[in-house]
Every structure is written in structure tokens, then in C-alpha cells.
Amino acid sequence: MSLEQQSRSNGVIAAHDRWRWVRFAVLLTGVFLSPLDFFIVNIALPAIKEEFGATPSDLQLVVSGYMTTYAVFLITGGRLGDIFGHRAIFLAGLAGFAGASAICGWAPCSSVLVAGRIFQGLGAALMVPQGLASINMIFAPREKSLALGLYGATLGLAAGSGQILGGFLVSADVFGLGWRIVFLVNLPIAAVVLILGLLLSGASNPRPPRLDIFGVMLSALTLALVVTPLIEGREQGWPLWSLLLLMAAPIAGSLFLRNEDKLLREGGAPLFDPRVMELPGFSLGLLAALFFYAIGAFFLIFSIYLQSALGESPREAALVFLPFGVGSFLAPLLSPYAGRMLGQRTAPAGIALETIGILSLALVVWNWRTDQPLDHALRGLSLFAIGFGQGTALPSLLRAIIGKVEPAWSGLISGIINTTLQVSSALSIATVGGLFFAIAGREPVADNISFALVVSLLATACCLVIAALATVALTQPTLVKRRTPTEKKIP
Structure with a gap:
């Protein structure tokens, strides 16, 4: 079946599936919980250190154990969805994520907490690819823009609310649980979603191919x-x-x-079909995604600046991110309208706005005076522009990458895209974060931290410019007109 025929068939199926938006909402819960648990735990680290007497290495493992496992198994999770059904793999991942959250919430020591975080990352790797893959599976072409907007809004909401929610929960000491509530709060959410997911039927492969175990091992190792x-x-x-x-x-x-x-x-x-690299513009799209998520280090270094240079409390620092969260939540919801107005220029325009926000924030930091209300307003406006620009660009960039992928590859493509974003975030923390810490020095003072942040923001802006240029090249007619290998039969 050709790509055009399969897309038309997929649209007919989607039009007759009255529960498709409910299914998608269930899958988006996993998309929300995964980044939420990455951001929310940052606020809880000081309390974890105090209770367990944890070393800096232990605390690093609480964060990196989750992030590493998640990044390593995303491709496997996406491909498992293609083979055994996205609903089944999502529910398995959600159940595992909930169980791991319980382990984290009741951990008696830091070692058990780290183990729980590793299992959380594995559960998230099974859940998250199914959300993006489902967009290509259950929606007609005319509905995909809205679905991608909701997907981007979910990511923005998780990133924007994670630190704020974490600060509130830890400070409120809900039921006397202290930091443990940031993990245990996942359990009632997971229980409701599991029940809904089990009630909703889902397509599965009656004769699934054998899983490429050796490929899984080599992929995870790489x-x-x-x-x-x-x-x-x-x-x-x-x-x-x-x-x-x-x-x-x-x-x-x-x-x-x-x-x-x-x-x-x-x-x-x-596990990884080599023909996927023949998709028109696919490699260029991944390059754009790689530089687009260079903002990954921003949350770390800006938090350090707020608390170490400006002396703000963790809760106050978390609230500073609120304009970013608002922008990154609203923009994807408006992305279908932006797409109609800007067309293929939507992603470059969004990245350009994000870059302007980064440069504006660098200027604010350079000239910061805490007794000037105007600086607070400019900082908030800059953060809103960063979030709104990112939220505008992300759905359009995802659409450009997955727009011509047939359903048989949806999970694999989703896993590859999410892996690229995670590797980009890790690269950003290693390079931009490393630049920040090198300039700030071993015993940083406020002026050094501020200067380090300005330089790091300029480096991030350079990466975003490269991402914008790549998205412009991605939408060139020469790429669109090329014959796509998705017209070949997929085993």
C-alpha cells in the first residue's frame, strides 16, 4: 500500500473511532508524568540529603539514574509499541512506573531510592513513545495539528509545573510525608489512568514479529x-x-x-529499520531537534543563578519559572492557528522568538538590579518569550519529522525523536552546563555566576540559530518532492 493510500485509510479508521481523543488523553498522562518526575525531584533533593545523609554522588544518581535509563530505552519502548500494540506497552510501562514510584516513596535509604528511580526511567521509556506514535496511528491528517499541539502543551505544562508543584508539595508536608509525596502523588493518577486504559480497547498485532533482543542489547549499550x-x-x-x-x-x-x-x-x-534514515529530511530533522533542545541546561543553570546569585529560596526560584511554563503551555494550543498563518515558517519563527527571549534574558541578567521592578517585568517577559517560542516550534518541528511516516514505523520514529531530545539535553548539560561551571569557578560569587549565565545563554542562542537554519532547510521543496521510502512494504 502506498503512503497516500495508507494515510487515507488511516484517516477513515480515525474518523470512525469515537474514543480516539479519550485514548489520546490516557496516553498523554504518561507524556506528562515522565518530565514532571524529572523536574519535581530537583526541589526534593535538599530534603532527601537531610533525611538520608546522602552524599552529592547519591543525589546525582537520583537524577541521572532516571535520566540515563529513560534515554537508553526510548527506542526499544517505541519499537515494542509497534510490535505488541501501543496501548499494551503503555499500560505495562505505566504499571511499572507506578510500582517504581511506590519504591521511591517508601525508600528506607538512598540506595533503594536510586534503584527505584532507575525502574521509573524504564517505565517512562515504555510509556512516552506511545503518545507521539498514537498521533500517527489514530488521527486523520486534519486532526494531527491539534493532537501535536496538545502533545506539546502537555510537555510544556510538565516542565513549567514540575518545580512549582515540587516546591508546594515539599513545603506543605502533605500527610507528614515530606519529600516522599513527590513520588507517591503518582500512584492515584496512575491507578485512574490504568483503569481507563483497561476499559478502552486497543489495536494489537495478532502475529507480532520476534523481538530483536540482540538489537535491544546493542542499542542500549550504544x-x-x-x-x-x-x-x-x-x-x-x-x-x-x-x-x-x-x-x-x-x-x-x-x-x-x-x-x-x-x-x-x-x-x-x-529493532531499528535502517530504511528509516532514507525518509526525506529525516536526518536533517533530527539535527534540528538536537540543537533545538540545547535549552536543556537552562533550567539547571538558571536555578543556580536565582538561588546562589540572587539568594532566592527554592520556592521563590520555582515561581520565577512560571512565565516560561505559561508560555510553553499556551503556545502549542495555539500552534494550529500559527500553522495556518505561517505555514512552513512556523518552526523557524518559534525558534527565532525563543532566541530573542534568551538574548533578552541575558541582557536582563547583565544589567540586573534587584531594586528595579522593571527588571522583574523584563525577566518575566523574556521567560514567557522563551516558553512561547519553544511551544510554538516543537509541534511544527515534530510534524515536519513524522508527517510522512506510515503507521508501521510510528513507535520507532517516536522513540528516535524522544531519544534525540534526551541526548540533546544531556549534551547541553555537559557542554553549556560545563561552560557555566567553568566560568563561575569553584567558589562562585554572585558576579561570577551572573557572568557565567550570560555566556551560557549566548551559547544556547547560537545552538538555537543552528536549529532554526536546519528547520528552514527541512521545509525546502526539494525535500518535500523526493520519493519517500515509506512506499515500500514494511516487514
């Missing part, structure tokens, strides 16, 4: 060799082992691609 040193290396001063792991990553990646190509030639079902 990504672990990249993500682990990026996350842990900077924190530990780039020891020799971190550099050796990065050098070994291309070797593991080459073995992985060879294995997948061989399995495809033999008529099997590889």
Missing part, C-alpha cells in the same frame, strides 16, 4: 556509552573512564547498525 559519560562525566571532572566510554560509542553503534541491516536482509524485523 546509548549508554553516550548518555552515561555526558551526565556523569562533567559532575566528576571528566575522568578517563568517561572519555573511553565516549570513544567506544561509535564502535558499538556501528555493530548495532550492521546487525540491524543484516537482520533486515534476512527477512527479520529489526
Whole structure:
């Protein structure tokens, strides 16, 4: 079946599925919980350190254990959805995520907490790809813009509310649980969504192909060799082992691609179908996504600036991010209208606005005087522009990447995109974050921290410019007119 025929067939199926928006809402819960649990735990770290007497290394593992596992298994989670059904894999991931949240919430020591966070990351890796994949599976073409907008709004809401919600829950000491509530709050949400998910029927493959176990192992190894040193290396001063792991990553990646190509030639079902790289503009789209998420380090370094340079409390610092959260939530909801007005220029325009917000914030930080109300207003406006620009660009960028992908590849493409965003975030923390800490110094003072933030913001702006140029190239007619390999039959 050609791409055009399959898209038309998919649209007819979607039009007769009266529960498609309810299914999508269920899947979006996983999309919301995953980044929420990344941001919300940052506020709880001081309380965890006090109760357990945790070392800085323990606290780093609480964050990196989740992030690493999540990034490493996203492609596997996406492909499992293609093979066994997106609903089934989502529910399995949600159940695992809830169980891991319970382990974290009742952890008696930091070691158990770290283990729980690792299992949380695995559950999230199974959940999250199913949300983006479902957009290509259950919606007609005319509905995909709204679905992508809701997907982007969910990510924006999670990023914007995570630190604020964490600060509120920890400070309120709900039921006397202290920091543990930031994990246990997942349980009632997961219970409701699991019940809804079980009541809603979902399509599954009656004869699923055999899972490429060796491909899963090689994929996980390759990504672990990249993500682990990026996350842990900077924190530990780039020891020799971190550099050796990065050098070994291309070797593991080459073995992985060879294995997948061989399995495809033999008529099997590889974890990663090499033909996906033939999609028109796909590699360019991933490059754009890689530089687009360079803002990943921003949340870390700006939080440090607010608390260490300006002396704001964790709750006050969390509230400073509110304009960003509002912008990143509202913009995706308005993205269908932006798409009608700007067309293919939507993503570059959004990234341009985000870049202006970053540069404006750098100017505010450079000239900051805490006794001038105008500075507060300009800071809030800059943060809103960053969030609104990102929220405008993300749905359009995702649409450009997945727009011509047939349903058989939806989970795989979703896993690849989400993995790219996570690797980009890790790269940003390692490079931009490393630049920030190098300039701030070992015993940073307010002026040094402020200068370090300004330089880091300028570096982030440069990355966003590259992302904008890549999105412009991505929408060129020469890419759109190329024959797409999705017209080939997928095993």
C-alpha cells in the first residue's frame, strides 16, 4: 500500500473511532508524568540529603539514574509499541512506573531510592513513545495539528509545573510525608489512568514479529556509552573512564547498525529499520531537534543563578519559572492557528522568538538590579518569550519529522525523536552546563555566576540559530518532492 493510500485509510479508521481523543488523553498522562518526575525531584533533593545523609554522588544518581535509563530505552519502548500494540506497552510501562514510584516513596535509604528511580526511567521509556506514535496511528491528517499541539502543551505544562508543584508539595508536608509525596502523588493518577486504559480497547498485532533482543542489547549499550559519560562525566571532572566510554560509542553503534541491516536482509524485523534514515529530511530533522533542545541546561543553570546569585529560596526560584511554563503551555494550543498563518515558517519563527527571549534574558541578567521592578517585568517577559517560542516550534518541528511516516514505523520514529531530545539535553548539560561551571569557578560569587549565565545563554542562542537554519532547510521543496521510502512494504 502506498503512503497516500495508507494515510487515507488511516484517516477513515480515525474518523470512525469515537474514543480516539479519550485514548489520546490516557496516553498523554504518561507524556506528562515522565518530565514532571524529572523536574519535581530537583526541589526534593535538599530534603532527601537531610533525611538520608546522602552524599552529592547519591543525589546525582537520583537524577541521572532516571535520566540515563529513560534515554537508553526510548527506542526499544517505541519499537515494542509497534510490535505488541501501543496501548499494551503503555499500560505495562505505566504499571511499572507506578510500582517504581511506590519504591521511591517508601525508600528506607538512598540506595533503594536510586534503584527505584532507575525502574521509573524504564517505565517512562515504555510509556512516552506511545503518545507521539498514537498521533500517527489514530488521527486523520486534519486532526494531527491539534493532537501535536496538545502533545506539546502537555510537555510544556510538565516542565513549567514540575518545580512549582515540587516546591508546594515539599513545603506543605502533605500527610507528614515530606519529600516522599513527590513520588507517591503518582500512584492515584496512575491507578485512574490504568483503569481507563483497561476499559478502552486497543489495536494489537495478532502475529507480532520476534523481538530483536540482540538489537535491544546493542542499542542500549550504544546509548549508554553516550548518555552515561555526558551526565556523569562533567559532575566528576571528566575522568578517563568517561572519555573511553565516549570513544567506544561509535564502535558499538556501528555493530548495532550492521546487525540491524543484516537482520533486515534476512527477512527479520529489526529493532531499528535502517530504511528509516532514507525518509526525506529525516536526518536533517533530527539535527534540528538536537540543537533545538540545547535549552536543556537552562533550567539547571538558571536555578543556580536565582538561588546562589540572587539568594532566592527554592520556592521563590520555582515561581520565577512560571512565565516560561505559561508560555510553553499556551503556545502549542495555539500552534494550529500559527500553522495556518505561517505555514512552513512556523518552526523557524518559534525558534527565532525563543532566541530573542534568551538574548533578552541575558541582557536582563547583565544589567540586573534587584531594586528595579522593571527588571522583574523584563525577566518575566523574556521567560514567557522563551516558553512561547519553544511551544510554538516543537509541534511544527515534530510534524515536519513524522508527517510522512506510515503507521508501521510510528513507535520507532517516536522513540528516535524522544531519544534525540534526551541526548540533546544531556549534551547541553555537559557542554553549556560545563561552560557555566567553568566560568563561575569553584567558589562562585554572585558576579561570577551572573557572568557565567550570560555566556551560557549566548551559547544556547547560537545552538538555537543552528536549529532554526536546519528547520528552514527541512521545509525546502526539494525535500518535500523526493520519493519517500515509506512506499515500500514494511516487514
